[in-house]
Each structure stands twice: as C-alpha cells, then as structure tokens.
Amino acid sequence: MKPLENIYIKIICLVLAFGFWLFISFQLGRIGTFPADIAIDTINVKTNYLAVLSERSVKVKISAQPQVWQKISASNFHARVDLLGKSTGLYQLDVKVVSDNPEVQIIKISPDKVQVNIEEIQEKQQKVEIMFDGAPAQGFAVNGYQISPPTVVAKSSPTIFKKISRVVAKVNIDNEKNDFSRVYRLEPLDSQNNKIDNIVFSPEEVTISAQIGKTANVKTVGIKAEVIGDLKPGFQVENISVSPSVANITGDPSLVFETNFIPTQQISIAGESRTIEKNVALEFPTGLSSLDNLRQVKIVIKVVEAKAEKDIAVSNIEFLNLKNNLSVSGISPENVQIVVSAPASKISGFDGSQIKLQIDAADIGSAGEYNRQIKKENFILPENFEIVSIKTENIKFRVVVK
Numbered sequence: 001m002k003p004l005e006n007i008y009i010k011i012i013c014l015v016l017a018f019g020f021w022l023f024i025s026f027q028l029g030r031i032g033t034f035p036a037d038i039a040i041d042t043i044n045v046k047t048n049y050l051a052v053l054s055e056r057s058v059k060v061k062i063s064a065q066p067q068v069w070q071k072i073s074a075s076n077f078h079a080r081v082d083l084l085g086k087s088t089g090l091y092q093l094d095v096k097v098v099s100d101n102p103e104v105q106i107i108k109i110s111p112d113k114v115q116v117n118i119e120e121i122q123e124k125q126q127k128v129e130i131m132f133d134g135a136p137a138q139g140f141a142v143n144g145y146q147i148s149p150p151t152v153v154a155k156s157s158p159t160i161f162k163k164i165s166r167v168v169a170k171v172n173i174d175n176e177k178n179d180f181s182r183v184y185r186l187e188p189l190d191s192q193n194n195k196i197d198n199i200v201f202s203p204e205e206v207t208i209s210a211q212i213g214k215t216a217n218v219k220t221v222g223i224k225a226e227v228i229g230d231l232k233p234g235f236q237v238e239n240i241s242v243s244p245s246v247a248n249i250t251g252d253p254s255l256v257f258e259t260n261f262i263p264t265q266q267i268s269i270a271g272e273s274r275t276i277e278k279n280v281a282l283e284f285p286t287g288l289s290s291l292d293n294l295r296q297v298k299i300v301i302k303v304v305e306a307k308a309e310k311d312i313a314v315s316n317i318e319f320l321n322l323k324n325n326l327s328v329s330g331i332s333p334e335n336v337q338i339v340v341s342a343p344a345s346k347i348s349g350f351d352g353s354q355i356k357l358q359i360d361a362a363d364i365g366s367a368g369e370y371n372r373q374i375k376k377e378n379f380i381l382p383e384n385f386e387i388v389s390i391k392t393e394n395i396k397f398r399v400v401v402k
Helices: 001-027 158-163 252-259
Strands: 031-033 038-043 050-052 056-063 077-082 091-094 096-099 103-112 113-120 122-133 140-148 150-157 164-170 180-187 187-189 200-202 205-214 218-224 235-243 245-253 261-263 276-281 289-292 296-305 307-316 317-320 326-332 336-343 354-361 368-373 387-392 393-402
Touching: 038 050, 050 158, 050 252, 077 091, 091 317, 096 103, 113 158, 122 140, 122 158, 140 245, 150 158, 164 180, 164 205, 200 235, 252 307, 261 336, 289 393, 307 393, 354 393
Parallel strands: 038 077, 122 164, 218 261, 317 354
Antiparallel strands: 031 056, 038 056, 050 113, 056 103, 077 096, 091 113, 122 150, 140 205, 150 200, 164 187, 180 205, 218 245, 235 296, 245 289, 276 296, 307 336, 326 393, 336 387, 368 393
C-alpha cells in the first residue's frame, strides 16, 4: 500500500509543478516594454510661464493579458510632469504615467525623472518668410506671392527666442502650373534651419497666395550673396540671409537652362565687426533678366565675435529643494569638469566662478549616499556662454540630518 501511496504523491507533485510552471510562464508572458514612445505633458504650469523638458517622451514596461496587448495603443497612456507650485528655475521632477485601460499595469517608466526649466513667457513680433520647396512645372514660374498676415506674434521663453533665426511658411511648388491660395502652418527655424519647439504663434497659420505664370522661357533660381574680404580679426560670419531668396529669370533659352542662381553685387565685409544689413543689386548675366522686375534684394550678414573653448572646473554646486532638516556634507568630485565656448574676449581670463551647477534634491527624503547624472540643463551660465561637453558625467554626494 505504501508504494502505491508514493506513486499518487509523485503524480500530484508533477501536476502541481506543471501547473506552477504554466502559471509562471503565463505571468512572464504578460510583461514587456510597450513599443511606442509616450509623449510627456506638463500640468499645473503657472499662467504666463513656459516649461521646457530635457526629454520629450518616455518608454513604459507594462503588464497586461495577451488580448489586452492587441487592443492598446499609445493614446491609452498619459505621461505627465506636475509643476504645481513651481516658478522660474531648474528642477528635476518625477514623470507619472497612467493608463486609461484598467487591465494595464505600469511596471517601469524610463526615464522616471526629467529636468524641467521654467521661464516667464515673452511676446515678440516676428516677420514671416516663405521657404519655397521644389520648382514649378517646366515652362512655368512664380510671378509673385503675398503673405497674410506678414507678421505674427510669437510667445516663448527668453532662452528659446535667442535660438530663432527666422519664421517661415514652407510652400511646396513642385510641378505647380496654376495660381493658388493656401493656408500654411508656421515653423520657427534656427541659423541651421532646424525646427525649434516650444513656441506659440498668433495666428498659428498664414495664407500664401502665389501667382504661377506660363512661359516657354522662364526659370525660378536661387540668389547668391557675393561676399568678399575678411572680417576684423576675432570675428566670424554666423549666417547670411537673402530676401527674397529666389528670382524668376527669362531670356536666352540656353542661358536660362544653364543658370542655377543669380549673384548679387559684391558685398565687402573687410574689417567689419558688426552685423551688416543692406539692399544689394542683382547682377544678371547678359541675355537674362528678371521676369517680375526684381532688381535688388535685402542681405543680412550676421557677424559675431569668434568663439573659443576652455576647460573649466565648476566648484559652485547648489542643491535645490532639499528638505529643511537635511544638508549635504560631502561631494565627489568637488569640482565638475566641463568645456565651455564663448566669445574669445570673454573667455580669456575666465575662471568659471560665475558658472553654477544646480542639483534638484526634491526627491530626497532621508540621509544617505546619492548619485546624479549631470546634464547641460543643470548649469547656469553667463550670457553668450555655451557648454561644449561635460567631462564629469556623474556626481556623488552624502546627505545627513542636521
């Protein structure tokens, strides 16, 4: 009877083990990283303040039944940073993610904290420019265009405004044959024509009306600023803008076919140390002329002081939002090594004492050893200074009870 009992016990153990294995396998199969990024929103931002985040989105690891995985999308998740009570300053804040599907459990958020820079909003008038993309159909050209309204009101922070080079409406005229009037959204661009975020326009859109003319011998080409001479030593050209940036040419068919741009008269920058802004005549080759009687363009040559780089040891380290009963007693390393860039006249003799490293300690609730990754957003810099690289990637510090 005893051997039979042992067999029953063994069978029961095998069944239980198999069931446990199925249970574990099922549980593990429910956990995974959701494939789409979840955009981060800010809530409770004070009126007339702008918050710029170091990260735009997060990844989430979730737990859900297989049939639930098949139904959920990025719109089912909401990532938020709460700025309640926060005013101008730099903060490191938690990212909270919730799902509107009760069958989804959030396991992990990556990253779970972001740097937030809060600044007061400013308003500025911005001129709208057209950026044409493509070319009209063969035998057609842009005879003229109108922008309505020609200027808009932009709202953003002082830091963002410093990056704006121009505000454009991108207009695709590829293979166009007919006049058109369309509405376009505005895009703020930096000096390298990269789009800038965190700007609001009023109105948000403009109407572009363009006249497309048919002709057997017309071509739309670019305009090239002919710059000669050398700036004053210690200065450099940061950007050259031409307005309008294209011309409609007509004339000798072979010349029209071969011409890709029309040069301006020569513009001397010899010995200059300031931005140059002037109207300059176009130099049409013999046999070519402007279809719409364009004779001159506005040239802006932005001249800035040449920059230099320097290694700096930052010792001015400030811990923000640390609880009143806590203090920092030890920092390692004591100096944070960075490389900065600034106009050569300002960086000569600069010792870094005006640079401040701010660490947000709002999430620290008890004594202990802590570690923080250092990012560019953590530094407060003098005007016209930029961080090129950070050599000290992390900082360790000890928090004690007062």
